[in-house]
Amino acid sequence: MAHLLVIESWVEGTGRLLPETLKRLGHEYTFVTRNETHYNDENTKEIHPIFLNAKCTHVLETNNVEELIHSLKELHSKEKFDGVLTICDYYIDTVAQVAKALKLPQAFSDNVSNERHKHYVREAIETAGLPNAKFFVTRSWLETKESADKLGYPLIVKPSDLASSAFVKLVHSEAELKQAFEDLETFTHNFRGQAREPLWLLEEYLSGEEVSVEAVTYQGKTTVIGITDKSVTGAPYFIEDGHMFPAALNSTLVKKIQEYVVKVLKAVGHNHGISHTEIKITREGLRVIEINPRPGGNYIAELIEHVTGINMLDVHVNLATNVEPDLSSAENKKGSAAIKFLVPPSKGKLKTLQDKNSLDSNEKILRWTMKDVCGLEVDDPIDNACYLGHVIAQDLEGLRAREIAETALAKLKLEYA
Structure with a gap:
């Protein structure tokens, strides 16, 4: 049995599945958060599972990494953690820094900070010479306007450092671009109170079916578990409203997608951990939308388990404790x-x-x-x-x-x- 340090979490989806997963695997965990009320539903009196299953909860400033590491070193000397993890995008880099400072295993790659920022991913794919969406990274309105004119409308405006499709918008004109620019400009801190990087990522609009590739990398070797389909509500915002695993694709296309994603993961330096890579199937070929270095959200992990028997959260926990996951049933989809x-x-x-x-x-x-x-x-x-x-x-x-x-x-x- 391991004693794990969990730093923040999602509220829904995998945020509800992780506590029970840790309990079922026989582990105990200490939960650290800066704001306990973030996990409360004001419309109910329910106590969130992240609190119910924790050995103990500590309220610490998780948005100040230096201060957090200092506090956790003291805590670690008393409670002796065996690994550190999160499933919340906004704290993946924090976990990586804490793990390094406390000399603990963790479930993310050495290059996870760059993977978390969408513009770095675009640049890495470009450098590797792999098929990529046309893009510009801008830091002012004038630069954004000029880049949009070069890229052409319609185009996608997105933040580089947010999650859950927040502020990702399709724009058709300079007026719509200006509004999207200002919306992001005034959103100076993310949903967890962290200061945002003030830049805009402009990408060509990619038309086609969107899927995600669920994979596990252990000590540099990547195993593709399968491909998940996705439906979205449509422009101007792109809200995910459905998924199916596995996606209904022909075997030739499945092989092409898998081979492309393995190359992309290598290009961005993903050498350890689960990856959830979103891909658009366009007339011009395959293009990456973004890479998420953690289990797919929106209960995709549950869908995978129903079909393959592989519990992606079990895998995530195994990776955080330096245990090689058993992925042998990935080919036995039902x-x-x-x-x-x-x-x-x-x-x-x-x-x-x-x-x-x-x-x-x-x-x-x-x-x-x-x-x-x-x-x-x-x-x-x-x-x-x-x-x-x-x-x-x-x-x-x-x-x-x-x-x-x-x-x-x-x-x-x-x-x-």
Whole structure:
């Protein structure tokens, strides 16, 4: 049994799965956060699993790495940690620095700081001579405007250092570009209170199907677990509203995607850890959208386990404790599993969500969860934080899990006050 140090977490998705994973594997953990209330739902009295399963919780300033390392050295001398991890994008680099300072194993690559910044990934792919989206990195409005004119509209504006598709926007004109620029300019700190890097990443708009490649790298060797499909709500924002594993692709294309991603991971220096690489299949060929050096969010880890038996969070924990993960069942895929999210169409005050009973009577729905929407005020949906709930479906015989999930969710009726 190991005693792990967990520094911050996601609130939903893998944030709820990790505590139970650690408990099931027989490990204990100490949780460190700067803000306990971040994990509370003001609409319920539920205690988040990250607190329920922790050996203890310490409130420390996780946004000041130097101060955090000083505090954790004292804590480590008393409690003796065996490894350090997180699953929250905003603290991956923090974990890497803490692990180095405390001489502890961790689940990320040596180059994880660069992997976390989208413009560094673009530059590394370009340097390696691999197929890449056209892009510009800018730091002022004049530079942004001039770069957009060179790139041409429509184009994508995105931050380099955020997650969950936040502030990723498709723009068609200089006026829309100016608005997107100003939106990011005024967003000086991310959702965890960390100062943002003041730059804008402009990319050509890539048309085509989007998938993600789930892989594990151990001591420099990468094993591709499979490919997940993705659906998004569409412009101007790109909110992920569904996934299926494995994606319904022909074997030739699957091989091309896998080979491309392995080359890209090598180019960016990814030598250890799980990777969730988003790929666009365009007419011109394969292009990277971004690389995430951690398990895929939005319960993708759960979908993978239903199909392969491989628990990606188990793998993540193993990597953080220097244990080689068993990936032998990656080739033994059985059927498909899918998730579909309920996204509110617009802002407003919600009244009811009808026909939830239909989910209970559907034997192909493995589980579902929905918020109590009565009287709930919602904002315009602009990123993945807007979800009101989700359903997870399975097709043991083939690749119809997405269709099953979408049909089930379509029967629900969301009403505004």
